[in-house]
Amino acid sequence: MLFQRDYNTPGPGIRPDEPEKTGPARLLQIIQLEAGSVFLLNLLFLASCIPIITIPPAIFAMNQVIRKMMLDRPVLCFYDYRTAFRTFWKQGYAAFFLVAVPLGAAGFGAGFYLLRAGENLVMFAPFLVCSTIFLVALLSSGCLYGALGAGMRFGPAVRLALTLGVGRPLRPLLAALVGYGLLLFGILQLPISLIYVLALGFSLPCLLGNFFLRTLLREYCPVPEDGQEETCSQDRSCN
16 A cells, blocks of 8 residues: 555665665655655645644644654654644744744845845845845754754754754755755746645655755764654753
């Protein structure tokens, strides 16, 4: 069946002695194994966003499910999504507003001051400030969801996300370009892209963004060997 999988083997059908693939091979492996779940996850996300006010916890829940895929853990899409949605709705709202407000305000400010910089060079100063805030929020957003999804408290998660976004920007930049880029492309191409948006328009960008961040988050938020709930390493930048 499309959404059924043998959970008696470690991971979704991967041999325990098989070395982990990397790069494009690993990405294709994840897509092949989780194609049905990614499709179902997109439908669940769209359905739970209908009231609009539920968008923040829906985004958080989607990232939680995708995170399990990155860790090669068995995914029961409907159960995992519903559990994350109900359990972590507070974290979902906090993360959403911490990301959306700086991105929206700084993005608007950067555009506003850039248009006026041609007439008054002094306007370049607030433009640079707004641009910097926008870039930092953009690079840190994926790391923030990953850190919160790993069980960190909100304060340490914000500090870690800022540290990784600014101090190690390569993977966060790739994640932002692919994740936000595909999402924006699908929305801007409506109604031509309607089928893509309904089928994969939100879950696929989320998967690709998390894929680029997976090794970075693994380094700073390692998974316990016993397979229990993730907890971030407290002897690193988590404090």
